[in-house]
Amino acid sequence: MKIGEFNSKFRSDLTGLYTVEEISSLFKVVLEEFLSFDITKFYLNRDYTLSKIELDKINKFANELKKGKPYQYIIGETRFYNYKFYVNESVLIPRIETEGLVDWVLNENKNSKINVIDICSGSGCIAIVMKMKRNKWDISALEINKKAIDLAKHNSSRNSVNINYIHADIFTWNNFNEIDIIVSNPPYVAESEKKAMKSNVLNFEPEKSIFVKDEEPLTFYKRIFDISKLKLKSGGLLYFEINPQFKSDLISLSRKYSFSNYELKKDIFKRNRYIKFQK
Ligand SMILES: C[S@@+](CC[C@H](N)C(=O)[O-])C[C@H]1O[C@@H](n2cnc3c(N)ncnc32)[C@H](O)[C@@H]1O
Known part of the structure; x- marks a missing residue:
């Protein structure tokens, strides 16, 4: 042919x-x-x-x-921030929107030696790009799924960086050092939003990476606020990717903690997709 x-x-x-x-x-x-x-x-x-x-x-x-299989899973890789990352069905395929979150962190924080953690790290894309761009940072990445951690380690080697991977459940892990910056793109899609989603996402991407219960859509953010209260240094920063639908609820929740300041940022599609808090 x-x-x-x-x-x-x-x-x-x-x-x-x-x-x-x-x-x-x-x-x-x-x-x-x-x-x-x-x-x-x-x-x-x-x-x-x-x-x-x-x-x-x-x-x-x-x-x-x-x-309906996403092409990235078929070929086993994707590009994020113009670098190549391995992907498989144990990790979410890194999204272009998440590049905006990484951009924000990098643009505002230069290369002094600080402790940074990427919570819910999946393929490792956020942590790895940060380390490639800020080689003095000590970067940890926490993730519940062992297969995702294994893949992220391959991605670290592929891109020649060292990340301290922590295989743990964020809801039970307590062993944090003092942190300067927390970055997280946690699961944030309510289960009721499933019906509006494409079948290639629903049938192939790992549910645990995406969905949260309708009754507690901010559960990951709440847990990260709890951790921040104890372990984020004074003046430390929290950068989140968010579901625009829960923006106001998240801001209300932050007021119950010591976060009075917040800044929202839009993604390339002009939707409020990122928020920053300072302790
Ligand atoms: C939305 S994905 C983000 C992955 C990656 N950071 C990215 O931006 O492409 C969320 C990740 O959180 C992980 N996760 C889900 N529940 C978790 C938990 N209880 N503790 C730690 N990680 C969890 C999932 O396995 C998934 O890899």
Whole structure:
């Protein structure tokens, strides 16, 4: 089969499951990951005949996509902050929105030696990028899922940084040192929001990474406030990614603790997605 013919078949097979723009991006993944082509080379070589091995690989990729599996899980990696990270079904696929959280932390904090912890670290993307950009920081990353910790360790090696990984449940772990900055993108989607979500997220991404009970959507934030009360240094900072729906409730909750100051920030889609508190 010629590559141009494969492109037409790929597009018709995926129509209805993905938008036209998504299919174009996925076809670029086919070109780059499996054929070492870029889009220009494709347009110049539409008559290129695919070998059996190439065709087998890209048909397998297309079949997995048809089942709704996110392409990052199929190829086993993604980009975050323009660095490559391994992913598998034990971790949330790092989102572009989360890059904004990391940007905020890095822009406001320069390279003095401080203790930083990323709570609910998943693939390790937040902790690892912070360490790559601020090599003097002592960075810990806490995560309940052992498989996620194992993957995050591979990501640390891949990007040549040292992170102190803590395999623990945030609701029972108490063994913190004094902390200068806490960063967290915890689970924050209420279970009742499931019906509005895409099936590729629901069927493939780990539930525990995403959902919280409707009755207590701020449970992770509350726990982190409790920890901050004891272990965050005076003047220390807390940076959270948030569900815009619970913004006001979170601000009310913060008033019950010693956090009178807060600052909200919008993501690239102009939604209030980050909040900072200072102790
Ligand atoms: C929204 S994901 C964020 C992952 C990563 N920080 C990112 O931004 O892509 C939340 C993470 O919290 C972890 N988690 C869930 N419950 C936890 C708990 N009780 N203690 C520690 N981590 C937990 C999940 O396993 C998941 O990796």
